[in-house]
Amino acid sequence: MTLIELVVALVIMGVALAGVVAVYASTTRASVDPVIVQQMQAIADNMMEEILLKPYAPGPAPGAGGARVNFDDVRDYNGYGLAIQGIRDVEGNAIPGLERYTVLVAVTRTALTNIPDTDALQIVVTVSVNGSATDTSLPNPIVLTGWRTNPS
Numbered sequence: 521m522t523l524i525e526l527v528v529a530l531v532i533m534g535v536a537l538a539g540v541v542a543v544y545a546s547t548t549r550a551s552v553d554p555v556i557v558q559q560m561q562a563i564a565d566n567m568m569e570e571i572l573l574k575p576y577a578p579g580p581a582p583g584a585g586g587a588r589v590n591f592d593d594v595r596d597y598n599g600y601g602l603a604i605q606g607i608r609d610v611e612g613n614a615i616p617g618l619e620r621y622t623v624l625v626a627v628t629r630t631a632l633t634n635i636p637d638t639d640a641l642q643i644v645v646t647v648s649v650n651g652s653a654t655d656t657s658l659p660n661p662i663v664l665t666g667w668r669t670n671p672s
Contacts, residue, residue: 559618559621560647560648560649560659561662563607563618563621564623564645564646564647564664565664567625567645568643568645568666570588570610571597571625571627571645571668572594572666572668574592574593574594574596574597574668575593576594576668576669587612588600588612594643595641597625597643598625598626598627599625599626600624601623601625604623605650606619606620607619607622620649620651621647621648621650622647622649623645623646623647624645624646624648625644625646626646627642628642628644629642630642630667639670641669642665643666643667643668644664644665645666646661646664647661647662648661648662
């Protein structure tokens, strides 16, 4: 093998290796850590379950306030999470290890088949990781939608 053949072979191997490394890097960057996704799903599930267990009709006293322990009906959750950093328990205490997640809740009146909008509420729970809007290596937000109807 001559020196020229050796140089050409090294160049070809270098280009091939660069291609393999580029594919590996983009695949690794695009993959999402499944633990983060599972944690987001658990947060969304727990919040949706908590909301759906509340009564449709408002309670005797307004439930608005910072801590969810004061929420006495589904509507009290509307707008929850807009000014809150991290995930909190029902008493408003930060949960260690969940500081990088955010949860937003929207509750709106909606009409369903044979049910007027005065008797049905749509609940949308969105969980995201802080920075996911700019960092493509983080997962997209998880959105759960549920409905609560007036039982009367």
